[in-house]
Each structure stands twice: as structure tokens, then as C-alpha cells.
Amino acid sequence: MTDRHAAREEILARIDAATxxxxxxxxxxxxxxxxxxxxxxLDPELMLEFVGALVDYRARVVVRPPxxxxxxxxxxxxxxxxxxxxxxxxxxxxxxxxxxxxxxxEALSPAELDTVDAVVTAARxxxxxxxxxxxxxxxxxxxxxxxxxxxxxxxxxxxxxVVADVPDAVSLLDPTRPLxxxxxxxxxxxxxxxxxxxxxxxxxxxxxxxxxxx
Numbered sequence: 001m002t003d004r005h006a007a008r009e010e011i012l013a014r015i016d017a018a019t020x021x022x023x024x025x026x027x028x029x030x031x032x033x034x035x036x037x038x039x040x041x042l043d044p045e046l047m048l049e050f051v052g053a054l055v056d057y058r059a060r061v062v063v064r065p066p067x068x069x070x071x072x073x074x075x076x077x078x079x080x081x082x083x084x085x086x087x088x089x090x091x092x093x094x095x096x097x098x099x100x101x102x103x104x105x106e107a108l109s110p111a112e113l114d115t116v117d118a119v120v121t122a123a124r125x126x127x128x129x130x131x132x133x134x135x136x137x138x139x140x141x142x143x144x145x146x147x148x149x150x151x152x153x154x155x156x157x158x159x160x161x162v163v164a165d166v167p168d169a170v171s172l173l174d175p176t177r178p179l180x181x182x183x184x185x186x187x188x189x190x191x192x193x194x195x196x197x198x199x200x201x202x203x204x205x206x207x208x209x210x211x212x213x214x
Contacts (some may be wrong), residue, residue, distance in 0.1 A: 035171045040162035041211070046128040050162050051209070053131025057184025058197075059205040065213050069156060070096045073120060076154055076206040080117040083154075084108065084146050088139025089120060093156060105146050113145060118152035119202075125169045126162040133157060133207065134169060135180040144180055153202040155182070159211035 040046040054061050064072045074096035077083060082101040085094065094102055103116060122140035123133050133155055135141045147153055163169050173179060186201030197203045 035168065037163050037168045037171060039160050040126075040128060041160040043164075046162060046164055047159060047209075047211070050126055050128040050131060053128065054184070054207055055131075057131050057205075058187075059131070059184050059207050061207045061209065063209045063211055066210055069093050069208060069210055072208045073097070073154060073156070076208070077118055077120075077152075080152065082116045083118045083120055084113060084116045084150060085120050086140060086142025086146065089122060089142075090140065090156075093120065105142050108146070110145065110149055113149035116150045118154060119146050119150040120154045120156070121147060123155050123157040123161060125172050126157050127164075127166055127169045128162055129165045131183060132166075132169075133182045134173065135182065136173060136177045137180065138177075144178060147180060147182075148201045151198060151202055152204040152206070153182075153185075154206045154208065156208045156210060159209055162209075 038046065040050060051061050051063070060076065062072050062076070070093055073093050077097060077100060080100055082103060083094075083097070084103045084105050086105055108116075119142075121135065121142060122138075124136040124138065124141065125134045126132070127134070135144075135147060137143055141147070163172065182201075182205065185197050185203055185205045186199060187195055187197045188199050190196050
């Protein structure tokens with residue numbers, strides 16, 4: 001018996017021993033683990049960590065009180081001629097968009113979405129440790145296509161939606177919903193390892209964090 005074969009047999013034997021008490025075909029039930037989720041509206045350090053991680057990923061970030069969200073959205077869309085929005089988006093956020101065509105998503109085709117300059121959505125949860133924003137595609141976030149095709153994504157997230165880490169975020173997410181995890185603008189590397197942005201999603205990500213001024 002070769003060393004390689006012996007190692008394989010040993011690994012399989014250990015797996016058999018470790019799974020001997022699991023009935024075939026019956027998935028093991030994992031009991032839920034209770035968690036106390038802290039959010040950035042209670043912990044300013046989380047807010048700073050979230051902003052820092054977003055900037056590290058080359059996202060552009062502004063923090064505004066609720067009454068200035070529309071102003072912030074208008075500022076980051078100053079160069080846009082058209083935007084697509086999901087049906088459930090808070091329309092007050094768009095109230096200062098002058099000379100911008102606002103298109104509500106009505107099953108727009110990829111070709112139609114490709115003619116739109118930007119998309120504005122809400123978010124489900126933000127993760128401070130990784131600078132990640134998660135969409136669960138509720139009515140205020142829309143379907144996944146509208147956040148992937150336009151080249152500019154403006155994402156509005158409330159500070160109380162920002163949690164410390166991935167386990168905290170997962171504990172708040174519904175695994176039966178489609179989830180999109182966003183860490184900065186779309187980026188990849190070509191064959192010479194040069195950074196290329198915008199290949200698989202928006203080239204520009206603006207994050208408007210809504211926080212009360214204290």
C-alpha cells in the first residue's frame with residue numbers, strides 16, 4: 001500500500017467514525033444560536049469602522065441626517081441623466097433630482113437597463129468589519145438585475161442597519177431570500193493583474209449613510 005493510498009484510507013476511516021451517529025439521508029438539525037446584535041447607532045466605533053472599510057473598497061461615502069438624504073442623492077447623481085429605481089423606494093429621496101429621467105423598474109430588459117446611468121436602492125444590512133452591504137431584494141431594493149447593469153449604484157442605508165460582523169448580519173438575513181453582497185464597486189484583474197472596474201457590476205458605488213446628528 002502506497003503512502004498516498006494509506007493516507008486516503010485513514011481520512012475515510014476518520015470521516016466514517018465522525019459520522020457514524022448520523023442516520024443516512026437525515027440532515028442534522030443545527031439549533032439556532034442566540035445572538036445579541038450591536039448596531040452602529042449604539043456604537044460609534046462600528047460606524048467609523050464601516051466607513052473606513054467602505055472607503056478601502058473605493059466606495060464613496062457620505063453621512064447625512066434623514067432630512068438631507070434627498071440632497072445627498074442629488075449631489076452624487078449630479079452627472080446622471082437617468083436613473084432606475086425599485087417600486088418600493090422612498091420617493092422623497094428623489095425629490096431634488098432635477099433634469100433626471102426617473103424610471104421605475106417594470107421588468108426592464110438588460111438592454112434597457114444598459115441605457116440607464118444609475119440605480120438608487122435601499123439596503124438590508126451593512127457589515128462594519130468588512131464594509132459589505134447586503135441587499136435582500138425587498139421592494140425598496142428591487143431585483144438583482146437593476147443593481148448589476150447600470151454603471152453607478154447609489155445605496156442608502158440607515159446607521160441602525162450597520163452591524164459588527166458577518167455572523168451578526170447572517171443572523172438578521174432570511175436565507176430563503178435572494179441575497180447580493182456588495183463590497184465596493186465591481187472590480188477584477190486582467191491577465192496582467194491590472195485592476196479593472198465595472199466588468200461584473202457598477203463601476204461606481206456611492207453609499208449614503210443616514211444618521212441622526214447628535
